Amino acid sequence: MELIVGNIAFSTWSLRPWLVLKRCGAEFTVREVALYGPGYREALDRVSPSGKVPLLVVDGETIWDSMAISVWCAERYPEAKLWPADAHARWLARSVACEMHSSFMALRSECGMGPDAAGVIHTMVGPDRAPAPMSEAVAADVGRLVEIFRTMRARFGQGGPYLFGEWSIPDAFFTPVATRFRHYQIDLAAHGDDGTAAEYCETLLAQPDFLEWSGLGGAEAS
Ligand SMILES: N[C@@H](CCC(=O)N[C@@H](CS)C(=O)NCC(=O)O)C(=O)O
Incomplete structure (x- = not known):
């Protein structure tokens, strides 16, 4: 399982699913795509259906959007209790x-x-x-x-x-x-x-x- 993120220095969108995956105790690797530099658009379009990060590559699919990834985590790791029980x-x-x-x-x-x-x-x-x-x-x-x-x-x-x-x-x-x-x-x-x-x-x-x-x-x- 691979989480593709933007620049760790400033990609606030990327931080969210990273925190959620950590909370699940999930085994995953991180690939950083440098945003906003020369050639970044092509690099991003090669990996991202939406042209944005974060992305989770898992089970042969690429899941995009930090909320969609978080919801996937809640489904896959129910023991992590990612939503309140009440x-x-x-x-x-x-x-x-x-x-x-x-x-x-x-x-x-x-x-x-x-x-x-x-x-x-x-x-x-x-x-x-x-x-x-x-x-x-x-x-x-x-x-x-x-x-x-x-x-x-x-x-x-x-x-x-x-x-x-x-x-x-x-x-x-x-x-x-x-x-x-x-x-x-x-x-x-x-x-x-x-x-x-x-x-x-x-x-x-x-x-x-x-x-x-x-x-x-x-x-x-x-
Ligand atoms: N709603 C999306 C927003 C994703 C988003 O805006 N990502 C920024 C990262 S900072 C991005 O990929 N920007 C590159 C671009 O728009 O070219 C999510 O939650 O994943």
């Missing part, structure tokens, strides 16, 4: 993971972790590269994320430090958010946090699998 928690875990997958465009584009128009990779320039001033759209995204973190932790977080207590797929999807908050030094208290969201983000950033990814080169972002 039905209500599970329904909402899927809601927030899908919301993360499909929304927060302002945060993604204005607080990017990939190369900008000048080719500068934000993660490489240090945490002082804060966007100033923060746009209303980014502030709305941050406020909504704080609301999700506070609400889910309060309702379902009793069994552990993750969003739904025990680690589950939403934690993989929110780890890149925690890296953005850290990288851009976003003060969550200014966006409605009572400390819950900040503590949750610290938990994600201290998670051993994330630290291993950081050691592979994805220190800030990915």
Whole structure:
């Protein structure tokens, strides 16, 4: 089984299925396709049906999209308990993971972790590269994320430090958010946090699998 990822230094999409696969205890190799350099489009199109990464090559198929790979993992490794056991928690875990997958465009584009128009990779320039001033759209995204973190932790977080207590797929999807908050030094208290969201983000950033990814080169972002 092979996970094909973008640059570990900044591919936030690639980090998610990597975290999920690690959680399953799956045996897999990683192939990094360098994005946005000369010839990258052809290299990516050779391996990717969608022209994007991440991809999981398994059982003669190429599965694309970080959510599709995560759902495949939940099917293949039920013992990893990648979704919460409680039905209500599970329904909402899927809601927030899908919301993360499909929304927060302002945060993604204005607080990017990939190369900008000048080719500068934000993660490489240090945490002082804060966007100033923060746009209303980014502030709305941050406020909504704080609301999700506070609400889910309060309702379902009793069994552990993750969003739904025990680690589950939403934690993989929110780890890149925690890296953005850290990288851009976003003060969550200014966006409605009572400390819950900040503590949750610290938990994600201290998670051993994330630290291993950081050691592979994805220190800030990915
Ligand atoms: N929704 C997709 C998004 C994948 C995505 O945007 N991947 C970026 C990686 S940073 C990519 O492949 N970009 C290359 C390109 O668009 O040319 C997923 O979750 O896998």
